[in-house]
Amino acid sequence: MAARIRVLLVEDDPTLQRFVAMALEDDEVRLQACISVDEALLALATQSFDLVISDLMLPGRHGIDLLQTLQQRPALRGNARLAVFSAGLNPAVRAQLESLGVTRFLSKPCSLADLQACLDGLRDAPPSAAVPSIHQAAVEQYFGGNAALYQAFLARCRVQFPLDIAAGRLACEQGDHVKIRHLAHSLKSVLLTLGHPEAAAVAKQLELDAQQAGDGREDASAAIRAAWPRLEDALAQLL
Incomplete structure (x- = not known):
């Protein structure tokens, strides 16, 4: 049983x-x-x-x-x-x-x-409801409808996001466009998989800005400094 x-x-x-x-x-x-x-x-x-x-x-x-x-x-x-x-x-x-x-x-x-x-009253209580998925479309599209797998992936991302935020801040301070580009590329995919297309779009734009900064576009560095806080805010909201 x-x-x-x-x-x-x-x-x-x-x-x-x-x-x-x-x-x-x-x-x-x-x-x-x-x-x-x-x-x-x-x-x-x-x-x-x-x-x-x-x-x-x-x-x-x-x-x-x-x-x-x-x-x-x-x-x-x-x-x-x-x-x-x-x-x-x-x-x-x-x-x-x-x-x-x-x-x-x-x-x-x-x-x-x-x-x-501590168990008093629990034996007769109804079973706890399953943890609901907030982004069912993402669950269906990327996780085969497995909400538990989605939640497990989200939990691991929440452990990683503070590290990504710290790395992104440092890369912006140092003007490391290559690091920012790689980080934004990774976060773009992660955020899309989690069902946050708007945040993924911010990461995609940041990736493009970082690529253009590496190609010598004069205003790209300013665009990166403007875009990174937006991406950082999006990550912080998921913690």
């Missing part, structure tokens, strides 16, 4: 991962563990969960980054209940977490009863 309760555990301590797995071991519970915010966002982009349990101190990005992202992008969270591992939270931090949707606070070490209490 398929598991009804889907739990995502975001925790980099393997010992605690094993304890949670044993505590929640049940034919009706399916636990998926990951060790970072980026891994958690990828998991949430490809499937729905009923409960997310996250540590705050994680490698790379902080657990609060995960909670803030879920608040900003509610489709990723879906109907998932949020719980965090906490140790001696002060009132201000606890209030911040509550404002981000956290309803369960688990101490370290955590008791078996507290972990199992």
Whole structure:
């Protein structure tokens, strides 16, 4: 029988991962563990969960980054209940977490009863809805109608986009038209595949400007400086 309760555990301590797995071991519970915010966002982009349990101190990005992202992008969270591992939270931090949707606070070490209490009410709840696709036309055209594959690709792009933004800024500052051209060419295809033709058109124009700058067109550098912020804004809106 398929598991009804889907739990995502975001925790980099393997010992605690094993304890949670044993505590929640049940034919009706399916636990998926990951060790970072980026891994958690990828998991949430490809499937729905009923409960997310996250540590705050994680490698790379902080657990609060995960909670803030879920608040900003509610489709990723879906109907998932949020719980965090906490140790001696002060009132201000606890209030911040509550404002981000956290309803369960688990101490370290955590008791078996507290972990199992996170499941209270979930066994009788209806299954969470699948993460909806915002750009169905792109899903059909480029992903064969597979919305989960689209969401997985989008999640990976959201990890890459900040790196692209940083690289583009540096290339503009250095006047590296070759770098800008290659970056714009890549982003043009990515944005079109994600279903953002207007942003892809900006990248295409930037690619053309960079090519013309390399050919010596006098006003091309100014065009690049004007076009890059527009492309950067388009990428930032997808994060």
